[in-house]
Amino acid sequence: MVPHLITALTGPINELEQRVLDSMSAIERWFRLEWMEHTPPFYTSVDIRNAGFKLSPVSTRLFPSGWNYLTPEMMPLAVQAAMAAIEKICPEARNLLVIPENGDHSARYLANLAQLTRIFNMAGLNVRLGSIDPAVKQSTTIQLASGDSVTLEPVIRSKRRLGLKDFDPCTILLNNDLDAGVPGILEDLFEQYLLPPLHAGWPTRRKSNHFKAYEEAAKRLGKLMGVDPWLINPLSDKCEEVDLAQDTGMDCLRNQVDVVLSKVRRKYKEYGIKEKPFVVIKADHGTHELGIVTVRDAKDLQALTDRVKTLTDGRKKPLSPHGFMVQEGVLTQERVNDAVAEPVIYTMDRYVVGGYYRVLEGRGVDETLEAPGSGYVPLAFEHSTQLPQPGVKPGASAPNRFYMYGVVGRLAMLAASYELEATDPDAEVYD
Template sequence: MVPHLITALTGPINELEQRMLESMPAIERWFRLEWMEHTPPFYTSVDLRNAGFKLAPVDTNLYPGGFNNLTAEMIPLAVQAAMAAIEKICPEAKNLLLIPEKHTRNTFYLANVARLMQIFGSAGLNVRLGTLDETITEPTELPLPDGSTLTLEPLVRTKRRLGLKHFDPCTILVNNDLSAGIPPVLENLHEQYLLPPLHAGWAVRRKSQHFSAYEEVAKKFAKLLGMDPWLINPMYAVCEGVNFQEGAGLDALQAQVDAMLNKVRRKYKEYGINEKPFVIVKADNGTYGMGIMTVRDAKELVDLNRRTRNKMSVVKDGQEVTRVIIQEGVPTYERLNDAVAEPVVYMIDRYVVGGFYRVHAERGIDENLNAPGSSFVPLAFAEPAHLPRPGVKPGVSAPNRFYMYGVIARLAMLAAAYELEATDPNAEVYA
């Protein structure tokens, strides 16, 4: 199912789609050369927004949940990609320890964990679940919506290794974004592969670092295609020293928001876009759609109500917000059954394995859709992502639209690879 774009401004996006299809051999070669130099994150999901005049990533997750939203047809692709990833990291791997989030009673999230176990089990690994929840001291069964169960086990840490009772893994896969900090039990594991690395977690990672890396990637890619990088890149700025509860730093934030809105206005004027620009202000770290607000006029920041202040002051695990990113708002003009939709693309290693549309009937084109009330409609990437149809009129073919999504998502994944290299605490050892 392909959503329809409800905007007359589809010319630029159709032109972008056309250019990508015509440049497909050059694009794929460019990616191959980049992956010779850079290591892709182990798994990634990317939220995209299609405005009809620009297509850009707005969030890149290095601990993706939501694998349960991929269709059964996508699983063989995911298994194949998982095999490739594991072979590259630890060819002799036999046992995989999967460490999920601690909020393990959420059945949707548990279905995601079960799907990850299925993918890596089908890739030929013994997969077991270890929990960071110290209140779990013996194997504990958790029910799943389909009637099956998952068994969570307490972690067993020795001086140099981490495992479970009678289970010694070669590889540890973390599906917990470490918002609350890096647990000591995961530190100093020099004999095992810990994926993703600890500095990929929100205890260390910053969205601004990611979008700085993405800007670099977008410029390189735009040069390859002979286009304006703005068409695929959301502009951003950073504001520090903000305290929403006390109202501190809001003058500086207001000035930054005003400056960003003016930059967007100039771009809209350049392209003849008759839209009202907006920005998204969000915590520079964190996930789950927390600590995010849409601002259409800098004056809105003068009298924030208590509810907004509370919403913006903390993110997941009660982490206080003091630094925010001001991101150019990219409206989404895609609709599924009259509800606003945005594509989310999933990758394992450097391969696109599937995705879905996040759909929200109660949210507007300029709002965050990752919120209670959203639903998911799968994208059938299995055939389309790798088999676009050159020569078909742009804007009408699902495979061509999905190929374009896959390219932009891979650019964001490549940016994450740049970002992880730049923030690697051990990098100087190898320099």
């Protein structure tokens, strides 16, 4: 099944594609210089939405799962990137300990662990899976439908190191976003590299910080290409410590919805876009019971209030105050056959290594596709990142479109680098 690009052959998205292709040498040089000054996050996945008139990331994960959806053709890129990443951090590395999520694991997530193990094995490392879940008390091997097997082992913490029985790793790779908090077992490790760092987890990380950093990166790349940064940047703002149970902070949400919607309306008018603008309200860190709320106008704010009331009425344990982000909603005009789709880009070190289309039949172009029932169709990055076709008419070449996805994915990765540097608790501060 091949992704089918249905966006129109005229309009801002194809003008943007042309600018990207015309600026290819300058873009690659700019990224190269940026990586001389900044350290890329170890790995990321970036959800991108192509509205037909703009192309924007809407989510960047620093502990990505879903590696099992990368095809065998993508593996050489992933292995090479893994080698580059490990060589920069611990060139003599022999052993790698992967820390998965806690709790019961789906077959999909276990397949993700098997793929990560395969990538780093092929990069020359001994890889073991060490669980920090207190419920995992003995080594357990799970057979997968693919024929692979995954063995989870309980970690052993010595005074200053983390490992397994008869396994002392140089590097520890987290595939756990620490949404429940940072466990003490991961703190104060001695001469072991923990990747990504603890401050990349949700106890510290805020989506609003990421998109603030992304906005800065988009402005710089937009200036380089001579395009409006809005064409690659979703507008957003935030409200901190919203207490849904006490209605504290709801005024902030209402105000920010109005502010962001007003900005988007002006942009739509500027570009002659006839679609109705919308925003999404989502947790600023991790996830929240409220989920993702779509707001198109003032009437929808009452629906938000009703949804909050349903959540809070009759609860024995009140909802804790939480931060929320108000983000410009970005349509998706991509299709795989007749189903709405969105590209997801995977990176390791500073390289795009693959990706797929997330597909969900029955969803609208303005709805989230990250939901039960989603399917996954690979993007042909083994060709597209290497062989864009500059002479082809904009909108007519899948490799060119995929190259543009890769540029936006790397821009989000660069923003994550800025974000992690700004929130690093060990960074030196100069007056």
